[in-house]
Amino acid sequence: MGVLLKYILISIVTTGMLLSTGLFADVSAAEDAEFATLLSEAKAAQKKANSVGGEWRDVGKFLKQAEQAAADGDFEKATKLAQKAKTQCELGYEQAVSQKGKAGHPSYLQ
Amino acid sequence: MKNALIATVLVLVCSLFVQPLSASPEDNVRLYQDYFKKRFPNIDFQEFANGVYAVNAQLRENWEAIEEFPPYEPFVERGESMWNTAFANGKSYADCFQNGPGSKHLYPQWSKEQGKVITLALAINQCREANGEKPLKYKKGPINDILAYMAYESRGQLTNVVIPADDPRALEAYKQGKEFYFTRRGQLNFSCSHCHFSSSGMNLRSDVLSPAVGQTTGWPVYRSKWGTVGTLHRRYTGCNKQVRAKPFPAQGEEYRNLEYFHTHMSNGVVLNGPSSRK
Numbered sequence A: 001m002g003v004l005l006k007y008i009l010i011s012i013v014t015t016g017m018l019l020s021t022g023l024f025a026d027v028s029a030a031e032d033a034e035f036a037t038l039l040s041e042a043k044a045a046q047k048k049a050n051s052v053g054g055e056w057r058d059v060g061k062f063l064k065q066a067e068q069a070a071a072d073g074d075f076e077k078a079t080k081l082a083q084k085a086k087t088q089c090e091l092g093y094e095q096a097v098s099q100k101g102k103a104g105h106p107s108y109l110q
Numbered sequence B: 001m002k003n004a005l006i007a008t009v010l011v012l013v014c015s016l017f018v019q020p021l022s023a024s025p026e027d028n029v030r031l032y033q034d035y036f037k038k039r040f041p042n043i044d045f046q047e048f049a050n051g052v053y054a055v056n057a058q059l060r061e062n063w064e065a066i067e068e069f070p071p072y073e074p075f076v077e078r079g080e081s082m083w084n085t086a087f088a089n090g091k092s093y094a095d096c097f098q099n100g101p102g103s104k105h106l107y108p109q110w111s112k113e114q115g116k117v118i119t120l121a122l123a124i125n126q127c128r129e130a131n132g133e134k135p136l137k138y139k140k141g142p143i144n145d146i147l148a149y150m151a152y153e154s155r156g157q158l159t160n161v162v163i164p165a166d167d168p169r170a171l172e173a174y175k176q177g178k179e180f181y182f183t184r185r186g187q188l189n190f191s192c193s194h195c196h197f198s199s200s201g202m203n204l205r206s207d208v209l210s211p212a213v214g215q216t217t218g219w220p221v222y223r224s225k226w227g228t229v230g231t232l233h234r235r236y237t238g239c240n241k242q243v244r245a246k247p248f249p250a251q252g253e254e255y256r257n258l259e260y261f262h263t264h265m266s267n268g269v270v271l272n273g274p275s276s277r278k
Helices: A003-051 A059-071 A075-099 B002-021 B025-039 B045-050 B057-067 B073-084 B120-130 B143-153 B168-182 B192-196 B232-242 B253-264
Strands: B109-111 B116-118 B221-223 B228-230 B275-277
Touching: A003 A059, A003 A075, A059 A075, B025 B045, B025 B168, B025 B253, B057 B275, B073 B143, B109 B168, B116 B120, B116 B253, B120 B143, B143 B228, B168 B192, B168 B253, B232 B253
Parallel strands: B221 B275
Antiparallel strands: B109 B116, B221 B228
């Protein structure tokens, strides 16, 4: 193999490596920001559900686990958990608000 | 004459609609107690104080064996010595509870001065704090000792929760407790009544569900699952968690109002705490 070819190959490989690390860094920065947004939405939803006594049991745990997963770089898991927490808070809020001032005797007590 | 007739008819029609909404606490108690008397026609009314053991013969047998050597006895003894030990300022619980340790039948009570429901556990801590002592934790630990002793000394009294007519806030607290009781909660979307009214006497996994009337008389309770004596609010916490709802703080407003409503429905049932449960 000619020396030139060797240089060309090495430079291709290095550029590729440099490029790809840059790319990965970008991707993970984007994931980071996306997760941060979702997490703050989930926490706002938690506050809202809690304000009407409608928070569900495992929300706090899901959020903690989500933050841990993000810290470990597992954004797929982190996102799933944060999304689950957010959805549960929205459901819990609806559940509580839809009954406020209305919850009373079931039909067999009337 | 015609006007009077129209007026009467109007009043009657209106009352048809209004009545269910404005049912008094006394009406409610009758409604709830009649429901369980019909559901369990062969049970003596005072037996409801024994919870699930009133409605399930097999569980009752195990329980009677346990009650021969009551697991809560050491707690009662420790509570008695708490009662008889002076605080650092020389005063003691007796200075706060004029009726002596057998005062449980007076709680939960409405306090006009404080504008809130005072449970026995809260009264104990208010007594401690007024005398410069640290408050006790509300779910586990020594609060159960003093509660166990006071419950023991109150045995034989009847549940008699009063909702004073001279302060509308008392009725409001009762109504809050009632709404809490019938509100669906958590991922499972159950209210207390789903388990303790319409499913009482039935199985839930390895448990048989107790009727709501009589559930407040035996506290604090030695639970084998806990391996110790715990408070009513600890039990509320557990029942909220069972339906995957986030529990509320022990002795916070939600649970105190719940206790007010929940205890009131057992008016007339004998106090038999402390007791033991699976």
